[in-house]
Amino acid sequence: MPILRFIALLCLAGGMSFPAYSDSNLIQLSQSPKWRALLHYKAQGLNNVEYSEVDDARFFLSKAGKYDPLAELKATVTAFQQQAEGDEAAVCRFPARLNWLQTVLPEKNFTTIACPAYDDWYEKVQGDALFLIFPSSYINSPSSMFGHTLFRLDGKQGHQLLSSAINFAAFTDANDDELTFTVKGLTGGYPGYVSLVPYYEKVNEYNHIESRDIWEYELKLNHDQIQEFTRHIWELNEIRFDYFFIDENCSYRLLTLLDAVNPDWQLAAPFTYRTVPTDTIRALEESGLIGDVTFRPSKTTLIEHQRLQLNAHLRMIARDLADDPYAMARDDRYLTLDEEKKAQVLDIAYGYTRYLNLKKKDTDPTLLKRSLKLLSLRSKVAVTGDAFAALEQPTIRDEHGHKTLRSTLGATEDFLEVGFRINYHDWLDNLPGYRKGAQIEMGDIRLRADKSHLQLQHFDVISIRSLGPRNRFSQPISWQVNGGYERWLSDDLGQVHIKLGGGVGYEVGPGNVYGFLQTQIANGQRYDHDWRLGAGAEVGYLIQKDAFSAWLSAQHLGSVFESGDSTQYQVGVGVPVGKHQQIRVEWHKQTWRQLEQEQARLTYAIYH
8 A cells, every 4th residue: 555655665764874965965065175175186288177186096095086076075985984993094094184074074974093193193293383484595406496495383392493394395316317307307207295304404404504594484374274284294194296396396285285274275276387486475475374484594694794794804814713723823813803803703713614514515524623622712702792793684585576477578779579588587687585696597588570570589498697706705616507599690590509607706896707618509500510519708797786787798609610709798787667677778799700790778677
């Protein structure tokens, strides 16, 4: 009878447990920004296909999880309801997912078990303050030439140096040559991992060994957000991401970690094709997430600050003290100094010996004895406090400099020019926020047009110049590398070239004078057999001030296997007309064999 069948169905229903959420509910949850942020989903490629940036199958509970957020959500919900024990249980491996699903699916009966490994780790690293750490640019490392970012999680460790540093970096192969290193770095050939180490290890690496200033930015995260961040870091333990130097690098990955805490921030969204550390700091600042900022100067910054407070005579005494404090302790040049000056020369001499020890450049077995002798001499000086004026925190930080994309509009007597540069800074760009003597350019292109045609005038794939003035306490090698395309003024013919150079620079007057020995390989129609190997030199003078920058240079290259020399002269002046704008005036003269041509150019640049 129908009524009996209806009663029977009711009885059966009373003994059944229906899921609190239907498939339609799970579909909706799988599209939520939080779930996608936890799985690091992102629309990628020209077709805007969405999939996870995680490149490790262990991160997914569904075989389709990398490409299907719904499949991964269903697999996660199922795994969280299964009876399992031990640290490999899903609820132990993915505490951030569990915490969120317990909030949005409160009716689900998720497994509750002990997770010894996670609980022990969490107890050690949990913190109540999160900092973004920015070691400034390091031009001698391709992967850090724009700077680097990492996190520091402060908790119960008792001292900042004992806190946990949370770093995302590429694990490179020490056997790879420079070309292989570059190709792999640009194409995702290296794995990137999130790792935790004591903060003092990073301070020693960046601040001491590599002599990089460090900025520490406190992030305005509340307690719950910091705990959510910590849970997600555990989920990424030993999980691989493909590492790309240009876009999916250290700074980009850190923004995605913060987006996993609160996807409404959308910090990583603007960084589609390129990510520069200073740009990511600007993004955090614009989002109101940066609190107090602390500056941790490097040893070389401190030594230079002290050196500039001494005259040439005292600098010589200080260096001689560092080299042989035993002899200098009896030298009249030292003995006749007043107590304040003795304290100054001893302080900088001791700092210099410690710098040599940290850099591991000085293998002299007497180095430790010299340091101890300097301390002994210092203890006998009546001045007990700081002998030098304190180093003040710079008023303009790196992220307060001009933006890193640049567009230009220029004019010569006969042509109009338009240009665009992907990265980053050259010697004539606005200086505030950037290092003196450091030029790093990538993808710098300039097109020239007149009434009849448009042509490529200049394209630098990469152009790096590092000019460090030498003095008694610092002896850097200045160098350059440049590769790209250039159309010559003298014959209007183009060439593809690679140029390498090395030399020295010295501080003279308001700027630095330098000299490079150079070699160049070029391919172009002007050369016999289309190829040229050139060798020669460049000399120049560079002034960089907040109000303007000026550069003049002369370069001569002789051909190794054919007749024909080339000479180039250049004068340029750049004047800021705002933080992100500049007017530039340049004059060039080029000669090749008997051909000679010169040109003046006026350029307006905007940084964006």
